Amino acid sequence: MWSVTEHLADILGTVRPLEPIELQLLDAQGCVLVDDVTVPVSLPPFDNSSMDGYAVRAADVAGASEEFPAVLTVIGDVAAGRGGPLTVGPGQTARIMTGAPLPPGAEAVVPVEWTDGGLGGGAVSGMRAHSTAPEGASGQVRIHRAAQPRAYVRARGSDVRAGDRALEAGTVLRAPQIALLAAIGRGTVRVRPRPRVVVLSTGSELVQPGEPLGEGQVYDANSFALTAAAREAGALAYRVGAVDDDAETLRATIEDQLIRADLVVTTGGVSVGAYDVVKEALAHVGDEDEEGGGVDFRTLAMQPGKPQGFGSIGPDHTPLLALPGNPVSSYVSFELFARPAIRTLMGVRDIHRPSARAVLRADKALTSPDGRRQFLRGRYDAEAGEVTPVGGAGSHLVAALAHADALIVVPERTVSVEPGTEVDVVVLD
Amino acid sequence: MWSVTEHLADILGTVRPLEPIELQLLDAQGCVLVDDVTVPVSLPPFDNSSMDGYAVRAADVAGASEEFPAVLTVIGDVAAGRGGPLTVGPGQTARIMTGAPLPPGAEAVVPVEWTDGGLGGGAVSGMRAHSTAPEGASGQVRIHRAAQPRAYVRARGSDVRAGDRALEAGTVLRAPQIALLAAIGRGTVRVRPRPRVVVLSTGSELVQPGEPLGEGQVYDANSFALTAAAREAGALAYRVGAVDDDAETLRATIEDQLIRADLVVTTGGVSVGAYDVVKEALAHVGDEDEEGGGVDFRTLAMQPGKPQGFGSIGPDHTPLLALPGNPVSSYVSFELFARPAIRTLMGVRDIHRPSARAVLRADKALTSPDGRRQFLRGRYDAEAGEVTPVGGAGSHLVAALAHADALIVVPERTVSVEPGTEVDVVVLD
Structure with missing residues (x-):
């Protein structure tokens, strides 16, 4: 059993910010500046x-x-x-x-x-x-x-003077910073590019939304949810869609995709079943006689999201996160592990969601398994400093997720949280 | 003289949410749902x-x-x-x-x-x-x-039941909502599209960043800043760039662009000078024998951003905002008028930036002209409930803007604000 903290530290210890490139100013929106930018000419340039x-x-x-x-x-x-x-x-x-x-x-x-x-x-x-x-x-x-x-x-130079530092390395370029860069004549700027994230879900039971649902089938929600979430994190995300539970197909699909991936995120197939194909397909990748690192599969002390895989794959050692397949598990796992990885690739300083302390508003105590860090969906009221659970603890409750804007964190050693107690909250908005 | 409130009310009284279209799920990310969405099949669909x-x-x-x-x-x-x-x-x-x-x-x-x-x-x-x-x-x-x-x-239906309302009309589709829509089998969804915003700056003195700067010339910052800002507001923004101060050229350029515009935003040329070409070019548009509404030019009781134009243009009565040309004036005007207009086109319920009360931290009192609502750039510390001015009141101080994350609002009748006083703050992040 690994803790959430250990697993995240291992991921962040491996993932490195992407190599910078020179981009047109508007293409660099949302990206992180690599160098300090110096003012070449005073503004205004004349009285x-x-x-x-x-x-x-x-x-x-x-x-x-x-x-x-x-x-x-x-x-x-x-x-x-x-x-x-x-x-x-x-x-x-x-x-x-x-x-x-x-x-x-x-x-x-x-x-x-x-x-x-x-x-x-x-x-x-x-x-x-x-x-x-x-x-x-x-x-x-x-x-x-x-x-x-x-x-x-x-007066000439009353805004900025030639030689002043206009912006510091590490600044995220939003509209006002783009205004300043344009004003001092920068047509292009060196930034870390948006990470390209390839998202694929696995499971022979998965059907594309909009298609008819057969016996024993369910709709593929994860590849949509995580593609959208990767974009919200700042990535260029490519949704590959659902891949059948066949190790060779999955491996070939991932290898095909590596050419456009700075990070691969899969969902499903990482648990202890007989058809957990991600585990099966990627367990080979770490063989010593093959290039490309390897993928570790672990049991984490968390709920939801117990089974997790992480490693790198292919000749470029592209990082890969193998998240569990339950929709809520995969979404929570994305928030905890994939989002900080994406933000690290971007070179952003603050890779984490804001967190807060809030008073639990609930009719009854929350229960949580001993030894697991639990993440419950909640609605957070910043003004009142309160959080209310939405839905239950089940990892399949995607409807509740859609009405939540926060995760309530119950620590490993806590098995019950009384209403009125202060809890840690991860703010998702 | 019009107040900021009156001008905004006039704009919002004219701008209507865009007609809905059916989009693929991931293309609808960030858009507003037009109809309630009902669950067609219980989730999970089987025990x-x-x-x-x-x-x-x-x-x-x-x-x-x-x-x-x-x-x-x-x-x-x-x-x-x-x-x-x-x-x-x-x-x-x-x-x-x-x-x-x-x-x-x-x-x-x-x-x-x-x-x-x-x-x-x-x-x-x-x-x-x-x-x-x-x-x-x-x-x-x-x-x-x-x-x-x-x-x-x-259990079958333990997440959502057939016939339940999955999402309410008016919901903004982010990753968790997209997860739910995919999970219930929705491949497409009816939303209001992202508004297409055409941004152009005017001024014969404007040079494209990256080009050499001649005598009396300055770089075009506004078209970059407002294109970026329009995107951050949720729009698809097209930067036309700088147009010379010639009424015919400007008019022809705007007419050319109307085919891809749900909103036109111009900067510069709206004041009381002899070369204020936006005013000159668009004053004709409202003639009674021409189609397409008209553009009103007004003096607002605000600083920066006193001269403002607003109206509609062309056969489809496309809304047009003519903002002043000073970089800070145009940016503040965009925040106050263009952003709420874009958010209204999107159909978002909450069109305004969050605001807060904060204690002014400053070495000396802020001064503000009587009868004008002043918007100063500041850095807001939510935890401490404090705001610190950045740079001065000058509307050309784009460097200060790039280091601000809030606007400090000084009401019309206030001419001086002592340090330690509570002020209204518009939070820009």
Whole structure:
């Protein structure tokens, strides 16, 4: 008998983060940055206007008011990304748009709302479009307010400076980090790729959902559930589907799939029966005269999920997790062992689900077998700090699983948990 | 001036959940179920064994012990998904595998570990594989323990019963729900599809990351950031990239894209400048002699994100959000307006990010303009119930955004928030 902790430690001791690759920025979403990223050019790259308005010399607008406006000559437009260089001399101004470089000579920006917009009337609420009123870029403008030097000017390098560390190695790239990388001009980035996870279920009784169910058959739920779960963990998951209980077929199928697998996850066929084909097929793989490590089958001190297999397979020693076949067993086993393995392959720092302490809300005590760490399905109320069991302990209760959002953990030496007691909870959402 | 609340209400009053489609189960991951799903066939569909062992009649093993075992004749194997019907008569037993149907005549299962496995010795730890030891399906077996009727038998319908409601309309399909749907035989499911969101940024100054930066140019960050953010919200997002500040080009580009858009998001060109091309291009769209609604441009009482456009465009009245162009303004606007719109298109019940109250941790008071709802970037510590501002209020501070995981909300009438005060926080993770 192995403990959950020992088994997980053995898995994590074997699985290594994937080799990094250079990806286009949006392809790297959700991936982990491998190197520190340094800012190559300061942001903003030049002093620029934070408003639509007029670029002025402070002295020219000193003391200006609506009653006694400063009257300046408009020498042209400075719009982001267009037009040649303009220099603002004494008594002059340039119309300037948000984000446009502050022209030489100018020291500040006066928002358009504090001017007559060149129309000779009162304060305006905005500029007319240049395409329909090009005369706005010339003539005279009345400025209604004074401006301190640097007013409405965003200084070069006020966001980040060349040489600063923009992002640290190990950062997961989500939208705001992608924003920053794009802003500093990174078109591609070195990250660990999403792990490719091949999921297959085993069992001659398994029928593809949507097909008619024969005598003694059940639908294949595991290959769907674990493919979806692998994706939620961040992997690219390939569902192979159900394989018959035949050792040669299974072995050939797995070998075929290795070319697209960073991790293989199987379900079923790992227990003590006479048709436990995963055990049968993969027990050979570890022979000393064959390449590719081997697969260990163990009995774990846990419920559900007692029988487990783990090892590596094929010339690249691709890690393989052989999970039990009961739907709830396989799902819980995936959460406990496959998900941390996937997160490790990704290079994520925090590979575990969040956990919490919560007060058990139940009508009666929970019972748990002595010597086994039990994982019960529950609904967790973070605000109240409470967890309520959903369904029973049976490993076939997939309906209960679909209504749970947490696992209630009952330690090995605990055989009964009274309502009102604090328990450990793994939060699945 | 419109309030944030009014603007959001106007958007949500217009956007409708997308029409449902039937999708393959794994294609429906993350989507919202449109109808209640009823269980067509009870689960498990037949009484079956929860252990690898022997299917027995209770009377035949009454009083059995290791010292005085019950000796039964093995009439064959019952394995999941294989073999014909067997009937267990008095004095007989069948080897049975986990998940296999309990054969007629048998009332209970005795785990193999409580037998001699047919080997004539002591208790065994498992069965030998049928492929290498077919004789295990015949001969005699010694049973070391008695069995209550129904022991280790999972009853037909003990998980879900035909006619039960498996999942409720409105459920988001994640891995456990996909497990349940597969288990009850659903190969496809009717859901609202992922919204297709077209993202384009505008600005003649914008350069694609990775290209050299010319005088007065900046990198296009918004189209990357919002494409990534739209995906994180659950959408299929298409990044068109940066469009020059030319009304005709912009209009033609948007019209081209409408064929793949459930929502169009633009950034930039919505303010009061002379080159605010989004405003210019889309102001015409609402003309009464044209199809397709219209786009309203508004000034919102918020910071950042004051100028905002919203409306619909084209023959299908595709919703369009015209967000401001400053990177932080566009990101905050996306969070406040585009994300809830996307979530509404998806049909999700809870369209908003979680929010919390947290104590402000800062060296000095936060200041906020009177009459504007301010959204500052912060780092939220849920455990401590505290939030710390990151960077300043400037809408160009994209580096700060990349290190934030929350927005600190300062209400319209508040101009200063002292450290130690409780504030509202929008949690972005």
